[in-house]
Amino acid sequence: MTAPLRIVFMGTPDFAVPSLQALLDSPDDVIGVVCQPDRKKGRGRKLMPPPVKQLAEAAGLPIFQPESIKTDEFFTTIEQLNPDLMVVVAYGKILPSRVLRYPRLGTINVHGSLLPKYRGAAPIQWAVMNGDPETGVTIMQMDEGMDTGDILYPVKLPVTREDTAGTMFDKLSELGGKALATAIEQLKQGNLTPVPQDEAQASHAPMLKxxxxxxxxxxxxxxxxxxxxxxxxxxxxxxxxxxxxxxxxxxxxxxxxxxxxxxxxxxxxxxxxxxxxxxxxxxxxxxxxxxxxxxxxxxxxxxxxxxxxxxxx
Missing domain, CATH: 3.10.25.10 (Formyl transferase, C-terminal domain)
Structure with missing residues (x-):
C-alpha cells in the first residue's frame, strides 16, 4: 500500500467543490487549500467567501487567499507546505512555473472539456453552443501554457438535446471529482501515461460576452x-x-x-x-x-x- 500523498488544492468556484470533496474522501491528505480572496457580491455588496473556501472551512483545512500567487511570499508558503502533488480546478489565475513544478509529482488540473478541444475559460459553454454530441473532463499535467499540458486521464460524457451550459456544468463538475480520484489512484500506482496534446486538433473557448x-x-x-x-x-x-x-x-x-x-x-x-x-x-x-x-x-x-x-x- 502506497503512502498517502500530501496534496495542496487550488480552486475557487462551485465547479471545483466536488473535486475537493473527492480528495477529502480519499486516503490522501489535503494539507492546504488556496482560493481567490473573498469578493463583494449581490445588491448589498456583502463580502462573500468562494464555495471552495466554505467547504475547506467546514473540513478544518488551512486556507490561503493571496491577492497574487506570483510573489516570493506565496512561493515560500508552498515550500513550507511541501506538497507531493498540487491539484488545480478552476482556480482563476495562471500559475507561475516555479509553483507548478515545485511538487515532486508536479501539478495536475481538472479541465471541463476533452482536450485539446476547448482550451480556455469557457469550455462547457462552447461545447453546447457548437452542438457537440459529447464533451467530458480531462485530467492533465499542467505546464506554463493555457491548458496545453499532457493528457493523463480523459472521461467522456454525452450532451443531450435538453442540456444547457448550466446542466452540463453540474454534470461535469461531479464527473471531474470522480475522474480526479481515479487519476490520482492510478498515478500512485504508476499506471498513468502522459499523452502530449495534438496541436492540430486544438481549439479555444474564450470567455463569453x-x-x-x-x-x-x-x-x-x-x-x-x-x-x-x-x-x-x-x-x-x-x-x-x-x-x-x-x-x-x-x-x-x-x-x-x-x-x-x-x-x-x-x-x-x-x-x-x-x-x-x-x-x-x-x-x-x-x-x-x-x-x-x-x-x-x-x-x-x-x-x-x-x-x-x-x-x-
Whole structure:
C-alpha cells in the first residue's frame, strides 16, 4: 500500500467543490487549500467567501487567499507546505512555473472539456453552443501554457438535446471529482501515461460576452437551438420586440419549413412561441421579459400581448 500523498488544492468556484470533496474522501491528505480572496457580491455588496473556501472551512483545512500567487511570499508558503502533488480546478489565475513544478509529482488540473478541444475559460459553454454530441473532463499535467499540458486521464460524457451550459456544468463538475480520484489512484500506482496534446486538433473557448447573446434569427434553427442552450444561464440568448428585451430559454426545433421572415412569430400559445428561422421553426418554451423573472411562455402570454406576426430583432 502506497503512502498517502500530501496534496495542496487550488480552486475557487462551485465547479471545483466536488473535486475537493473527492480528495477529502480519499486516503490522501489535503494539507492546504488556496482560493481567490473573498469578493463583494449581490445588491448589498456583502463580502462573500468562494464555495471552495466554505467547504475547506467546514473540513478544518488551512486556507490561503493571496491577492497574487506570483510573489516570493506565496512561493515560500508552498515550500513550507511541501506538497507531493498540487491539484488545480478552476482556480482563476495562471500559475507561475516555479509553483507548478515545485511538487515532486508536479501539478495536475481538472479541465471541463476533452482536450485539446476547448482550451480556455469557457469550455462547457462552447461545447453546447457548437452542438457537440459529447464533451467530458480531462485530467492533465499542467505546464506554463493555457491548458496545453499532457493528457493523463480523459472521461467522456454525452450532451443531450435538453442540456444547457448550466446542466452540463453540474454534470461535469461531479464527473471531474470522480475522474480526479481515479487519476490520482492510478498515478500512485504508476499506471498513468502522459499523452502530449495534438496541436492540430486544438481549439479555444474564450470567455463569453453579453453581446454574444443577441440572436440572429437568419441562422438555422439547429444552430439557434445550440446557441440558446449554451448561453443558458449566462449571458443568455435574447432579442427585442417593441424595443423591449426578451431572453429565450428551453428551445425546441420544429422540422417544418418556415414561410415567414426570420424572427417572426408564427404561433403563440400554451406550447410556446413558434419563431421562424432561416430554415425550420424554433419553439421557445420559456421566456424572460425585460424586468421580470424567467417563466413559461404561457405565463408571459397571460400578462403581455405577443401575437403571430410580431417579429423579434
Amino acid at each position: 453579453k453581446e454574444q447573446g443577441h440572436l440572429d434569427w437568419s441562422l438555422q434553427a439547429e444552430t439557434l437551438h445550440s446557441l440558446i442552450r449554451g448561453l443558458d444561464p449566462w449571458p443568455s440568448a435574447y432579442g427585442f420586440l417593441n424595443d423591449k428585451r426578451f431572453r429565450f430559454f428551453s428551445p425546441e426545433v420544429v422540422n417544418k419549413q418556415a414561410t415567414e421572415p426570420p424572427g417572426t412569430i408564427a404561433l403563440a400559445d400554451s406550447s410556446g412561441l413558434l419563431i421562424a428561422t432561416a430554415t425550420d421553426y424554433l419553439r421557445i418554451r420559456e421566456i424572460q421579459p425585460e424586468g421580470k423573472k424567467r417563466m413559461p411562455v404561457q405565463d408571459c402570454l397571460n400578462g403581455l400581448r405577443i401575437t403571430p406576426g410580431d417579429q423579434f430583432v
